[in-house]
Amino acid sequence: MNGQLKNPEPYNSKNQKHEKIARLLEVFRLLTEEKFTGYIKVNFSQGGIGRIEKFEEIMK
Template sequence: MDKKNGAPKKLSRTDKHDRLFEMIRMLAAREFTGYLKVNFSQGGIGRIEKLEELALNREDPKE
C-alpha cells in the first residue's frame, strides 16, 4: 500500500511476471487440474482467469 493515498503499490512488468510464474509453480505443486488464461496487452499482463476442475470420487459409500 502507498502510505500517501492508501492505493495499492503499482508493480513493475517484471514483478507481475515473477508473481505469475510463482503462482504457476504453486499450482503445479498442488497438482492443479484446469487451465489458466492469461491476456496480454501491449506486452504486459492484462488479465488472468483460472478455471479449476474438481475430480470427485464417485465411489458408492454402501460398498
C-alpha cells in the first residue's frame, strides 16, 4: 500500500443516493414505531432526493 486507504466502493453520487434512501426508510420505520401522525413531503431533484419536510399534526 502506498499510504492510501482502499475503499471497496468509491463514494459517488449513486452511493450517496442509496445512503439517503436507506436513511429515509429508517426514519419512516422509527416514525411508524412512534405512532407519527402527519405527513412527509419528499421533493426530488434530477432523480435524487432534494428536500424532505415533516409536518406533524397535533391531536387534541
